[in-house]
Amino acid sequence: xxxxxxxxxxxxxxxxxxxxxxxxxxxxxxxxxxxxxxxxxxxxxxxxxxxxxxxxxxxxxxxxxxxxxxxxxxxxxxxxxxxxxxxxxxxxxxxxxxxxxxxxxxxxxxxxxxxxxxxxxxxxxxxxxxxxxxxxxxxxxxxxxxxxxxxxxxxxxxxxxxxxxxxxxxxxxxxxxxxxxxxxxxxxxxxxxxxxxxxxxxxxxxxxxxxxxxxxxxxxxxxxxxxxxxxxx
Amino acid sequence: xxxxxxxxxxxxxxxxxxxxxxxxxxxxxxxxxxxxxx
Numbered sequence: 001x002x003x004x005x006x007x008x009x010x011x012x013x014x015x016x017x018x019x020x021x022x023x024x025x026x027x028x029x030x031x032x033x034x035x036x037x038x039x040x041x042x043x044x045x046x047x048x049x050x051x052x053x054x055x056x057x058x059x060x061x062x063x064x065x066x067x068x069x070x071x072x073x074x075x076x077x078x079x080x081x082x083x084x085x086x087x088x089x090x091x092x093x094x095x096x097x098x099x100x101x102x103x104x105x106x107x108x109x110x111x112x113x114x115x116x117x118x119x120x121x122x123x124x125x126x127x128x129x130x131x132x133x134x135x136x137x138x139x140x141x142x143x144x145x146x147x148x149x150x151x152x153x154x155x156x157x158x159x160x161x162x163x164x165x166x167x168x169x170x171x172x173x174x175x176x177x178x179x180x181x182x183x184x185x186x187x188x189x190x191x192x193x194x195x196x197x198x199x200x201x202x203x204x205x206x207x208x209x210x211x212x213x214x215x216x217x218x219x220x221x222x223x224x225x226x227x228x229x230x231x232x233x
Numbered sequence: 234x235x236x237x238x239x240x241x242x243x244x245x246x247x248x249x250x251x252x253x254x255x256x257x258x259x260x261x262x263x264x265x266x267x268x269x270x271x
Binding site for chain 1: 235236237238239241242244245246248249250252253254256257260261263264265267269270
Protein backbone atom coordinates (compact mmCIF):
# COMPACT_ATOMS: atom_id res chain seq x y z
CA UNK A 1 0.00 0.00 0.00
CA UNK A 2 1.38 3.44 -0.97
CA UNK A 3 1.79 6.29 1.52
CA UNK A 4 -1.11 8.18 -0.08
CA UNK A 5 -3.39 5.15 0.16
CA UNK A 6 -2.47 4.66 3.83
CA UNK A 7 -3.15 8.36 4.53
CA UNK A 8 -6.52 8.16 2.73
CA UNK A 9 -7.48 5.17 4.85
CA UNK A 10 -6.42 6.94 8.07
CA UNK A 11 -8.42 10.08 7.20
CA UNK A 12 -11.53 8.06 6.35
CA UNK A 13 -11.28 5.94 9.52
CA UNK A 14 -10.63 8.95 11.77
CA UNK A 15 -13.37 11.01 10.13
CA UNK A 16 -15.84 8.14 10.49
CA UNK A 17 -15.22 7.95 14.25
CA UNK A 18 -15.62 11.73 14.68
CA UNK A 19 -18.75 11.79 12.48
CA UNK A 20 -20.29 8.89 14.41
CA UNK A 21 -19.66 10.69 17.72
CA UNK A 22 -21.07 13.93 16.29
CA UNK A 23 -24.25 12.20 15.09
CA UNK A 24 -24.71 10.68 18.57
CA UNK A 25 -24.18 14.14 20.05
CA UNK A 26 -26.74 15.50 17.57
CA UNK A 27 -29.27 13.00 18.96
CA UNK A 28 -28.45 14.49 22.38
CA UNK A 29 -29.11 17.99 21.00
CA UNK A 30 -32.53 16.78 19.80
CA UNK A 31 -33.34 15.55 23.32
CA UNK A 32 -32.04 18.77 24.91
CA UNK A 33 -33.86 21.08 22.48
CA UNK A 34 -37.17 19.22 22.38
CA UNK A 35 -37.35 18.07 26.01
CA UNK A 36 -35.34 20.43 28.18
CA UNK A 37 -35.51 23.87 26.53
CA UNK A 38 -38.53 26.10 27.16
CA UNK A 39 -41.08 26.86 24.45
CA UNK A 40 -40.94 30.48 23.32
CA UNK A 41 -44.26 32.14 24.24
CA UNK A 42 -44.99 34.10 21.04
CA UNK A 43 -43.67 31.71 18.34
CA UNK A 44 -44.58 28.42 20.02
CA UNK A 45 -42.83 25.06 19.35
CA UNK A 46 -41.78 26.13 15.82
CA UNK A 47 -39.18 28.43 17.41
CA UNK A 48 -37.20 25.29 18.33
CA UNK A 49 -36.24 25.02 14.65
CA UNK A 50 -33.81 27.80 15.64
CA UNK A 51 -31.53 25.19 17.34
CA UNK A 52 -30.97 23.46 13.97
CA UNK A 53 -31.36 26.32 11.49
CA UNK A 54 -28.84 28.70 13.09
CA UNK A 55 -26.06 26.09 13.72
CA UNK A 56 -26.53 24.77 10.16
CA UNK A 57 -26.31 28.32 8.78
CA UNK A 58 -23.20 29.17 10.82
CA UNK A 59 -21.54 25.86 9.87
CA UNK A 60 -22.32 26.44 6.19
CA UNK A 61 -20.88 29.97 6.34
CA UNK A 62 -17.81 28.64 8.22
CA UNK A 63 -17.37 25.98 5.53
CA UNK A 64 -17.73 28.50 2.67
CA UNK A 65 -15.33 30.93 4.39
CA UNK A 66 -12.69 28.21 4.74
CA UNK A 67 -13.12 27.32 1.05
CA UNK A 68 -12.34 30.93 0.14
CA UNK A 69 -9.50 31.22 2.62
CA UNK A 70 -7.87 27.97 1.45
CA UNK A 71 -8.50 28.99 -2.17
CA UNK A 72 -6.66 32.27 -1.61
CA UNK A 73 -3.81 30.48 0.16
CA UNK A 74 -3.65 27.92 -2.66
CA UNK A 75 -3.25 30.68 -5.25
CA UNK A 76 -0.35 32.02 -3.17
CA UNK A 77 1.36 28.81 -1.96
CA UNK A 78 0.29 26.30 -4.64
CA UNK A 79 -0.10 23.55 -2.01
CA UNK A 80 -2.37 20.64 -3.11
CA UNK A 81 -3.49 20.02 0.49
CA UNK A 82 -5.19 23.43 0.56
CA UNK A 83 -7.11 22.64 -2.63
CA UNK A 84 -8.12 19.23 -1.27
CA UNK A 85 -9.36 20.77 1.99
CA UNK A 86 -11.25 23.50 0.09
CA UNK A 87 -13.03 20.90 -2.05
CA UNK A 88 -13.96 18.87 1.06
CA UNK A 89 -15.20 21.97 2.89
CA UNK A 90 -17.29 23.08 -0.10
CA UNK A 91 -19.13 19.76 -0.35
CA UNK A 92 -19.86 19.63 3.39
CA UNK A 93 -20.86 23.31 3.28
CA UNK A 94 -23.40 22.55 0.57
CA UNK A 95 -24.85 19.75 2.74
CA UNK A 96 -25.22 22.17 5.67
CA UNK A 97 -26.60 24.73 3.21
CA UNK A 98 -29.37 22.29 2.27
CA UNK A 99 -30.28 21.98 5.98
CA UNK A 100 -30.28 25.79 6.33
CA UNK A 101 -32.41 26.30 3.21
CA UNK A 102 -34.98 23.65 4.15
CA UNK A 103 -35.36 24.40 7.88
CA UNK A 104 -35.60 28.16 7.17
CA UNK A 105 -38.81 27.96 5.08
CA UNK A 106 -40.33 25.36 7.45
CA UNK A 107 -39.79 27.87 10.27
CA UNK A 108 -40.89 30.86 8.16
CA UNK A 109 -44.29 29.42 7.18
CA UNK A 110 -45.92 29.45 10.66
CA UNK A 111 -44.14 32.66 11.79
CA UNK A 112 -44.13 34.88 8.66
CA UNK A 113 -47.09 33.22 6.94
CA UNK A 114 -45.01 32.40 3.84
CA UNK A 115 -42.42 29.74 2.95
CA UNK A 116 -40.10 32.19 1.21
CA UNK A 117 -39.65 35.87 0.51
CA UNK A 118 -37.17 37.43 -1.91
CA UNK A 119 -35.58 39.78 0.59
CA UNK A 120 -31.87 40.56 0.71
CA UNK A 121 -30.75 38.02 3.36
CA UNK A 122 -32.62 35.06 1.92
CA UNK A 123 -31.81 35.84 -1.70
CA UNK A 124 -28.10 36.37 -1.02
CA UNK A 125 -27.93 33.16 1.01
CA UNK A 126 -29.57 31.23 -1.83
CA UNK A 127 -27.14 32.87 -4.29
CA UNK A 128 -24.16 31.84 -2.14
CA UNK A 129 -25.49 28.27 -1.99
CA UNK A 130 -25.79 28.14 -5.79
CA UNK A 131 -22.30 29.60 -6.11
CA UNK A 132 -20.87 26.67 -4.14
CA UNK A 133 -23.00 24.15 -6.06
CA UNK A 134 -21.39 25.73 -9.13
CA UNK A 135 -17.99 25.38 -7.45
CA UNK A 136 -18.55 21.61 -7.13
CA UNK A 137 -19.83 21.37 -10.72
CA UNK A 138 -16.74 23.25 -11.95
CA UNK A 139 -14.45 20.83 -10.11
CA UNK A 140 -16.28 17.85 -11.59
CA UNK A 141 -15.98 19.28 -15.12
CA UNK A 142 -12.21 19.94 -15.11
CA UNK A 143 -9.82 17.02 -15.42
CA UNK A 144 -6.45 18.76 -15.12
CA UNK A 145 -5.73 18.95 -11.34
CA UNK A 146 -3.81 22.26 -11.34
CA UNK A 147 -6.35 23.95 -13.64
CA UNK A 148 -9.18 22.60 -11.48
CA UNK A 149 -7.52 23.89 -8.30
CA UNK A 150 -6.78 27.35 -9.73
CA UNK A 151 -10.21 27.99 -11.27
CA UNK A 152 -12.13 26.71 -8.25
CA UNK A 153 -9.90 28.72 -5.88
CA UNK A 154 -11.01 31.92 -7.63
CA UNK A 155 -14.69 30.93 -7.26
CA UNK A 156 -14.09 30.10 -3.59
CA UNK A 157 -12.54 33.53 -2.94
CA UNK A 158 -15.54 35.22 -4.60
CA UNK A 159 -17.83 33.22 -2.30
CA UNK A 160 -15.81 34.30 0.75
CA UNK A 161 -16.34 37.96 -0.21
CA UNK A 162 -20.13 37.42 0.00
CA UNK A 163 -20.10 35.95 3.54
CA UNK A 164 -19.68 39.17 5.61
CA UNK A 165 -22.08 40.95 3.26
CA UNK A 166 -24.73 38.28 4.01
CA UNK A 167 -24.18 38.64 7.77
CA UNK A 168 -24.57 42.42 7.58
CA UNK A 169 -27.41 42.39 5.01
CA UNK A 170 -30.04 42.55 7.79
CA UNK A 171 -28.58 45.96 8.76
CA UNK A 172 -28.21 47.25 5.18
CA UNK A 173 -31.69 46.32 3.90
CA UNK A 174 -35.27 46.15 5.17
CA UNK A 175 -35.82 42.41 5.64
CA UNK A 176 -38.22 39.96 7.29
CA UNK A 177 -35.24 37.98 8.57
CA UNK A 178 -34.49 38.86 12.22
CA UNK A 179 -31.32 40.76 13.09
CA UNK A 180 -28.51 38.83 14.82
CA UNK A 181 -29.33 37.96 18.44
CA UNK A 182 -25.99 36.31 19.29
CA UNK A 183 -23.29 37.44 16.81
CA UNK A 184 -23.58 41.18 17.49
CA UNK A 185 -21.59 43.79 19.44
CA UNK A 186 -23.98 43.79 22.45
CA UNK A 187 -24.55 40.69 24.67
CA UNK A 188 -26.82 37.91 23.26
CA UNK A 189 -30.52 38.68 23.64
CA UNK A 190 -31.59 35.13 24.51
CA UNK A 191 -32.65 33.54 27.83
CA UNK A 192 -29.76 31.45 29.31
CA UNK A 193 -31.44 28.05 28.69
CA UNK A 194 -32.00 28.88 25.02
CA UNK A 195 -28.48 30.27 24.61
CA UNK A 196 -27.02 27.10 26.22
CA UNK A 197 -28.92 24.81 23.83
CA UNK A 198 -27.92 26.94 20.85
CA UNK A 199 -24.22 26.95 21.76
CA UNK A 200 -24.18 23.18 22.40
CA UNK A 201 -25.85 22.64 19.03
CA UNK A 202 -23.30 24.89 17.33
CA UNK A 203 -20.45 22.87 18.90
CA UNK A 204 -22.04 19.60 17.69
CA UNK A 205 -22.49 20.95 14.16
CA UNK A 206 -18.84 22.09 14.10
CA UNK A 207 -17.77 18.62 15.30
CA UNK A 208 -19.90 17.10 12.53
CA UNK A 209 -18.27 19.47 10.04
CA UNK A 210 -14.80 18.32 11.19
CA UNK A 211 -15.76 14.64 10.89
CA UNK A 212 -17.37 14.98 7.46
CA UNK A 213 -14.54 17.12 6.06
CA UNK A 214 -12.00 14.56 7.31
CA UNK A 215 -13.81 11.72 5.50
CA UNK A 216 -14.15 13.86 2.35
CA UNK A 217 -10.44 14.73 2.51
CA UNK A 218 -9.59 11.02 2.69
CA UNK A 219 -11.89 10.36 -0.27
CA UNK A 220 -10.11 13.10 -2.27
CA UNK A 221 -6.76 11.48 -1.48
CA UNK A 222 -8.03 8.08 -2.63
CA UNK A 223 -9.43 9.59 -5.84
CA UNK A 224 -6.10 11.34 -6.55
CA UNK A 225 -4.25 8.07 -6.05
CA UNK A 226 -6.57 6.36 -8.56
CA UNK A 227 -6.31 9.25 -11.06
CA UNK A 228 -2.51 9.07 -10.77
CA UNK A 229 -2.54 5.32 -11.49
CA UNK A 230 -4.87 5.74 -14.47
CA UNK A 231 -2.72 8.55 -15.91
CA UNK A 232 0.44 6.46 -15.46
CA UNK A 233 -1.14 3.40 -17.15
CA UNK B 234 -50.93 30.45 25.22
CA UNK B 235 -48.26 29.69 22.55
CA UNK B 236 -49.54 28.89 19.03
CA UNK B 237 -49.94 25.22 18.13
CA UNK B 238 -47.36 24.74 15.36
CA UNK B 239 -45.48 21.68 16.62
CA UNK B 240 -45.96 19.93 13.25
CA UNK B 241 -43.51 22.36 11.61
CA UNK B 242 -40.97 21.72 14.37
CA UNK B 243 -41.25 17.94 13.97
CA UNK B 244 -40.94 18.25 10.17
CA UNK B 245 -37.77 20.37 10.47
CA UNK B 246 -36.13 17.97 12.93
CA UNK B 247 -36.93 14.96 10.71
CA UNK B 248 -35.72 16.70 7.53
CA UNK B 249 -32.45 17.72 9.23
CA UNK B 250 -31.79 14.18 10.48
CA UNK B 251 -32.53 12.69 7.05
CA UNK B 252 -30.21 15.15 5.26
CA UNK B 253 -27.29 14.89 7.70
CA UNK B 254 -27.42 11.12 8.30
CA UNK B 255 -28.07 10.49 4.59
CA UNK B 256 -25.11 12.62 3.55
CA UNK B 257 -22.82 11.11 6.20
CA UNK B 258 -23.69 7.53 5.21
CA UNK B 259 -23.40 8.34 1.48
CA UNK B 260 -20.01 9.99 1.97
CA UNK B 261 -18.74 7.10 4.11
CA UNK B 262 -19.89 4.61 1.46
CA UNK B 263 -18.15 6.56 -1.36
CA UNK B 264 -14.95 6.77 0.71
CA UNK B 265 -14.95 3.06 1.62
CA UNK B 266 -15.51 2.11 -2.03
CA UNK B 267 -12.66 4.39 -3.16
CA UNK B 268 -10.33 2.85 -0.58
CA UNK B 269 -11.30 -0.68 -1.64
CA UNK B 270 -10.57 0.22 -5.30
CA UNK B 271 -6.99 1.28 -4.46
